[in-house]
Every structure is written in structure tokens, then in C-alpha cells.
Amino acid sequence: MIRSVVQGCGAYLPERIVTNDELAKKMETSDEWIQQRTGIKQRHIAADGEFTSHLALKAAERALAHAGLDGADLDLIVLATATPDETFPATATVVQKALGMHKGAAFDLQAVCAGFVYGVSVADSMIKNGLAGTAMVIGAETFSRILDWNDRGTCVLFGDGAGAIVLKGEQGAGTSADRGILANALHSDGRQHDILYVDGGPSSTRTTGFLRMEGKEVFKHAVVNMAAVVGEVLGKAGLEAKDIDWLVPHQANKRIIDSTGRKLGLAPEKVVVTVDKHANTSAASIPLALDTAVKDGRIKKGDLTLLEGIGGGLAWGASLIRW
Numbered sequence: 001m002i003r004s005v006v007q008g009c010g011a012y013l014p015e016r017i018v019t020n021d022e023l024a025k026k027m028e029t030s031d032e033w034i035q036q037r038t039g040i041k042q043r044h045i046a047a048d049g050e051f052t053s054h055l056a057l058k059a060a061e062r063a064l065a066h067a068g069l070d071g072a073d074l075d076l077i078v079l080a081t082a083t084p085d086e087t088f089p090a091t092a093t094v095v096q097k098a099l100g101m102h103k104g105a106a107f108d109l110q111a112v113c114a115g116f117v118y119g120v121s122v123a124d125s126m127i128k129n130g131l132a133g134t135a136m137v138i139g140a141e142t143f144s145r146i147l148d149w150n151d152r153g154t155c156v157l158f159g160d161g162a163g164a165i166v167l168k169g170e171q172g173a174g175t176s177a178d179r180g181i182l183a184n185a186l187h188s189d190g191r192q193h194d195i196l197y198v199d200g201g202p203s204s205t206r207t208t209g210f211l212r213m214e215g216k217e218v219f220k221h222a223v224v225n226m227a228a229v230v231g232e233v234l235g236k237a238g239l240e241a242k243d244i245d246w247l248v249p250h251q252a253n254k255r256i257i258d259s260t261g262r263k264l265g266l267a268p269e270k271v272v273v274t275v276d277k278h279a280n281t282s283a284a285s286i287p288l289a290l291d292t293a294v295k296d297g298r299i300k301k302g303d304l305t306l307l308e309g310i311g312g313g314l315a316w317g318a319s320l321i322r323w
Contacts, residue, residue, distance in 0.1 A: 010062025039254025043159025071099025113311025163287025
């Protein structure tokens with residue numbers, strides 16, 4: 001049986017750090033207010049002239065270096081982003097060119113904060129179907145470009161960044177003890193469109209628009225759906241929550257992360273949290289958190305690692321990986 005095995009990971013954050021105190025000088029908010037409701041202390045913001053493709057490329061280069069590969073070894077790039085450089089072509093093709101990858105396919109995928117797990121599932125399917133041997137999955141966002149900086153309920157929540165993993169198809173016995181992606185689960189519910197969306201687009205308004213969110217509704221759906229999809233993906237692999245070594249959730253809000261961990265009965269030390277340093281970086285949040293935990297030595301070879309995320313759509317999903 002072919003399994004998509006993680007070969008390496010990488011991440012990149014823009015240099016500029018914006019603290020809660022800095023935001024408090026520009027709007028009616030405070031460090032205490034933001035931390036109490038979200039757990040966020042700071043976020044990284046892309047510089048003028050620094051695009052999603054720039055962030056994605058740096059994360060991709062670091063992931064390739066970690067894997068001991070180069071761009072020519074790739075057959076596939078899936079770039080999860082809701083903030084592409086241009087309407088078209090795909091930002092993934094910009095990264096493809098810069099990496100020196102001249103074969104296979106490169107395309108963008110848009111599922112907002114669930115984008116990375118959607119990308120992992122797509123790449124895994126293509127590897128298993130023989131359409132790619134080695135794949136790069138990237139989550140990259142410049143969400144600061146679609147924020148209404150007069151709306152304190154949303155602008156304090158988000159940041160910019162990118163993370164990536166390299167997957168390679170390898171033969172395995174097909175058991176849950178094998179390294180690689182064990183199971184994926186994806187869902188969406190278009191009835192919840194209006195609780196998290198951007199009020200613009202080339203077809204409807206010809207403007208980029210700004211992010212709009214009903215925070216309480218998103219929180220309610222997030223906690224319920226995350227626990228359910230985690231149970232689903234574990235069931236597909238014949239495993240239970242107690243088998244999880246590491247939960248790497250979408251980094252939207254510390255309260256959502258804590259609630260999901262409690263529903264699963266996981267000890268807090270098994271949950272990777274980076275929302276305090278990165279804020280919500282949408283499709284980039286999971287690979288950023290993943291890279292942090294791998295590079296600091298927490299996630300080790302053979303660890304059962306569960307990724308899960310939910311975003312606008314609503315769209316949500318999970319991927320179970322034996323590291």
C-alpha cells in the first residue's frame with residue numbers, strides 16, 4: 001500500500017511583529033482584552049511589497065532543505081491560500097518557477113482556515129493514485145491585506161505567515177503503525193456562509209473586500225465540528241483519542257483550542273499552541289504550528305499527529321499522520 005510520508009517541513013514569518021499594545025494605540029482595545037478573549041499576544045505582518053508568493057517560497061525552500069531535496073524533485077505543489085498574489089494565474093505557479101520545478105502540476109486551493117488540511121488530503125490522494133510521487137503542500141497567507149483595520153472585532157485576530165510540508169509516496173504494510181498519512185476527512189456547509197466571509201471579489205464587486213465575521217457563531221460551530229471530525233478520522237484509522245501523541249489544531253483562538261482538547265480528553269501538554277505568537281494565519285496556521293513543534297523536538301518520528309482546521313464556508317477537516 002502506498003502511504004504519503006512526511007519528508008520535511010518548513011515555515012516563514014514576516015519580520016515585522018505587531019503587539020497588542022501597538023494596536024491599542026490605534027484603536028479602542030487593550031492587550032488584556034485581546035489576550036483574555038483570544039490568547040493572542042502578537043502577530044507578524046508582511047512588509048509592503050512582500051506577497052503571499054514570497055512567504056510561500058521561503059517556507060517551501062526551508063521544507064525542501066529539511067527534507068534533503070530540491071525543487072526539481074517535486075511532482076506537485078498544492079498551495080492553500082485565500083490571499084493569492086493575483087486573481088490568476090495560481091500563486092503556486094510563481095513558487096513552482098522560483099523553485100526550479102519544471103514538471104508535474106502546481107495549483108492553488110481555497111478553503112480558508114481549513115485550506116492546509118484540504119491541501120494535505122488532495123496531495124495524499126494524488127500520490128496514492130499515482131499522479132505524483134513527491135508533493136509539496138503549502139499554507140500561505142497575507143491576511144493583513146483583507147482586514148478592516150477599523151473593526152477591532154476582526155483585525156486584532158489575524159496575522160501573516162507560511163508553512164509547508166513535503167510528502168513522498170512510500171510502500172507500507174497498510175497498518176496504523178506505518179509512517180505517513182493514515183486518514184483524512186473533509187466537510188463543508190454552505191448554509192453557514194454568512195458567519196465568516198470577505199465582502200468582495202472579482203465577480204461580485206470587482207474589489208478585494210474585507211473580512212467579516214460573527215465570532216460567537218463561528219466559535220459554536222468550531223468546537224462541535226472539530227471534535228466530530230477528529231473522531232471521524234480516528235475511526236477511519238481504527239484508533240482512539242487516547243492514541244494521539246500530538247494535536248496540531250488551526251490556531252484561531254485559544255478558547256477554541258482548549259475546548260477541543262477537553263472534548264477529546266487530551267492533556268493540555270499534548271496540544272500544540274502557537275496562536276499567542278502568530279495569531280490566526282488562516283491556511284498557514286497549522287503548518288506554522290507543526291513546524292514549531294517539529295523543530296523544538298516535541299514531534300518525533302513515529303508520533304501520531306492529528307491536524308484539524310475549520311474556516312469560512314464553513315469548511316473543516318482533519319488529517320491523521322504517523323510522523
